[in-house]
Amino acid sequence: MPEQPELTIQGWGPGGSRAATATAPEDVPEGQPEPARDPDPAAALPKAARRHLARELGWEPRATPPVAVGEIRLAPSRLPAEARDALAALLGEEHVRTDREARLRRAGGKSYLDLLRRREGDASDAPDAVVLPGSTEETAALLGLCAELGVVVVPFGGGTSVVGGLSGMDPDDRPSLAVDLSRMASLTSVDVASSLVTVGPGMRGPVFEEVLGARGLTFGHLPQSWEYATLGGYAATRSAGQSSTGVGRFDELVAGLTLATPSGVLELGHPPASAAGPDLLGLALGSEGALGVITELRLRVRPAPQTRVYEGWSFRTWADGLAGLQRLARHDLLPDVVRLSDPEETRANLLNAGGTGARLLRGSLRARGRADGCLLVVGWEGLPHVVRARRRAAVPVLREHRAARVGRRVGESWRAHRFAAPYLRDRLMDAGLLVETLETAATWTALPAVYDAVRTALRNALGRPGRQPLLMTHVSHGYATGASLYVTVLADRDDDLPLQQWLGAKRAATEALLAAGGTLTHHHAVGADHRPWLAREVGPLGVEVLRAVKQRLDPQGVCNPGVLLPD
Numbered sequence: 001m002p003e004q005p006e007l008t009i010q011g012w013g014p015g016g017s018r019a020a021t022a023t024a025p026e027d028v029p030e031g032q033p034e035p036a037r038d039p040d041p042a043a044a045l046p047k048a049a050r051r052h053l054a055r056e057l058g059w060e061p062r063a064t065p066p067v068a069v070g071e072i073r074l075a076p077s078r079l080p081a082e083a084r085d086a087l088a089a090l091l092g093e094e095h096v097r098t099d100r101e102a103r104l105r106r107a108g109g110k111s112y113l114d115l116l117r118r119r120e121g122d123a124s125d126a127p128d129a130v131v132l133p134g135s136t137e138e139t140a141a142l143l144g145l146c147a148e149l150g151v152v153v154v155p156f157g158g159g160t161s162v163v164g165g166l167s168g169m170d171p172d173d174r175p176s177l178a179v180d181l182s183r184m185a186s187l188t189s190v191d192v193a194s195s196l197v198t199v200g201p202g203m204r205g206p207v208f209e210e211v212l213g214a215r216g217l218t219f220g221h222l223p224q225s226w227e228y229a230t231l232g233g234y235a236a237t238r239s240a241g242q243s244s245t246g247v248g249r250f251d252e253l254v255a256g257l258t259l260a261t262p263s264g265v266l267e268l269g270h271p272p273a274s275a276a277g278p279d280l281l282g283l284a285l286g287s288e289g290a291l292g293v294i295t296e297l298r299l300r301v302r303p304a305p306q307t308r309v310y311e312g313w314s315f316r317t318w319a320d321g322l323a324g325l326q327r328l329a330r331h332d333l334l335p336d337v338v339r340l341s342d343p344e345e346t347r348a349n350l351l352n353a354g355g356t357g358a359r360l361l362r363g364s365l366r367a368r369g370r371a372d373g374c375l376l377v378v379g380w381e382g383l384p385h386v387v388r389a390r391r392r393a394a395v396p397v398l399r400e401h402r403a404a405r406v407g408r409r410v411g412e413s414w415r416a417h418r419f420a421a422p423y424l425r426d427r428l429m430d431a432g433l434l435v436e437t438l439e440t441a442a443t444w445t446a447l448p449a450v451y452d453a454v455r456t457a458l459r460n461a462l463g464r465p466g467r468q469p470l471l472m473t474h475v476s477h478g479y480a481t482g483a484s485l486y487v488t489v490l491a492d493r494d495d496d497l498p499l500q501q502w503l504g505a506k507r508a509a510t511e512a513l514l515a516a517g518g519t520l521t522h523h524h525a526v527g528a529d530h531r532p533w534l535a536r537e538v539g540p541l542g543v544e545v546l547r548a549v550k551q552r553l554d555p556q557g558v559c560n561p562g563v564l565l566p567d
């Protein structure tokens with residue numbers, strides 16, 4: 001098939017730009033570029049996509065705009081004047097902020113529930129103040145002071161949590177601080193021979209890649225929130241990026257880190273490897289601010305790739321696609337980027353794709369009897385001869401599973417628009433839609449059952465006569481033992497009870513995926529939203545072990561008490 005002109009494959013996903021402007025950090029740290037905004041806020045979805053959504057969802061587009069930022073309700077700060085003075089004495093007056101704008105911009109994260117609340121004018125989760133420490137020493141002193149004062153601390157990186165990680169909930173209802181890490185965002189050492197760099201937690205991906213690129217290096221961690229999220233946030237949530245199949249998840253790229261806690265500072269990790277007892281570094285990764293603040297990271301980097309090959313393939317069925325990926329994984333042949341869309345997501349992505357190339361691609365897939373197939377985007381990066389050899393070894397396996405090549409333009413288009421999809425979310429929410437995502441992972445053996453279970457649960461929870469949700473699913477991370485599943489849910493919003501509508505669906509989907517053998521979360525973390533189920537993942541004794549660690553490091557329970565551990 002010839003390469004296609006003008007093709008825009010982007011998909012659908014979480015996020016939100018306009019609705020989130022009230023909560024996005026305004027002060028892009030000095031030296032860090034402004035993230036891309038909504039590429040074209042006025043543009044509507046392509047007609048074909050609108051028709052598809054209306055037909056599938058029984059949805060009638062209607063105007064449901066968010067309240068104006070000025071109308072968002074914010075309670076007065078509860079931080080006592082003496083506490084504010086003590087914080088200012090420690091950090092400097094200009095690094096303690098209680099103004100409306102600073103507090104609103106650190107209110108909550110970017111989950112559908114966060115955005116719904118904000119759109120309705122509710123900022124009850126806003127911190128009472130925002131503080132900006134500048135070093136490990138200051139952060140450690142800050143935590144000690146907050147433990148004394150009885151003030152809750154919630155580390156704030158990029159504010160992109162989608163699991164309620166920044167809700168600041170506290171059973172004792174104490175005043176809370178957002179600890180903004182944007183002042184701690186520099187690269188402090190580069191050891192090229194050891195492929196190691198030391199960097200502050202507040203640095204964002206684009207700047208990190210820029211400073212590494214100048215030295216011929218790359219990090220390669222590219223989650224869809226890359227423009228906003230920070231390195232500290234990735235570590236605290238055990239994030240996975242779009243190239244994690246090849247370069248590894250974030251937690252695999254951390255060689256060491258510094259964790260400031262109310263009880264002292266921990267230096268964890270000893271590259272290249274150590275057998276000195278259990279790995280305490282693993283306790284800090286995924287700790288979501290509940291044990292303290294990550295103030296420095298030692299990360300594994302690699303040479304910048306000399307070549308990149310991205311391309312699209314089409315499988316006839318989802319089962320063929322899963323079998324093909326499983327086979328590649330088994331023989332260690334998975335590409336660096338692997339993104340297999342199920343038929344529902346493939347159809348929606350092709351309808352949402354722009355340009356004449358998209359029309360040609362749809363026509364070509366129809367002509368080849370693959371209109372209901374599954375699109376696979378794959379990408380290899382590295383030294384040219386290595387990329388060539390890896391691709392040459394993988395292609396016959398794809399073909400054995402009846403995959404047909406649909407060209408580089410599809411892969412390149414996906415790569416070019418890889419961060420664009422979340423910006424669609426505002427427009428969809430403005431028009432009366434529920435838009436949310438959920439994710440899990442399972443072994444290759446359990447994956448089909450988990451896929452079916454989640455879809456059935458969501459259909460039962462969100463379906464009504466004549467109205468079915470759209471459930472677009474893809475595999476985005478492959479392992480020898482299994483793969484992740486990522487579901488984007490679109491449904492006609494219940495305008496009377498929107499929070500309850502999603503809470504019910506999320507509960508049903510979580511129960512279903514756990515029962516079928518999926519993990520509670522593959523890369524979004526536990527946050528506030530998943531903590532009721534943590535014992536199902538690690539067992540009651542596992543929860544007690546985590547509690548004991550928290551009790552030792554944070555005896556007053558001031559470190560992000562609303563996340564991770566169940567009530």
Ligand SMILES: Cc1cc2nc3c(=O)[nH]c(=O)nc-3n(C[C@H](O)[C@H](O)[C@H](O)COP(=O)(O)OP(=O)(O)OC[C@H]3O[C@@H](n4cnc5c(N)ncnc54)[C@H](O)[C@@H]3O)c2cc1C
Binds near residue numbers: 225235239287
């Ligand atoms: C549009 C969109 C796309 C996304 N795509 C992906 C994706 O592809 N892959 C993925 O893994 N996730 C994704 N996410 C989720 C989110 O981006 C990640 O969880 C990310 O790691 C959070 O980073 P952050 O800097 O924004 O952290 P925040 O949202 O600011 O914080 C997240 C949690 O970590 C804690 N925390 C933050 N910094 C520190 C620190 N220095 N020390 C201790 N605790 C800290 C916070 O208190 C909070 O509990 C996406 C989110 C959005 C909105």
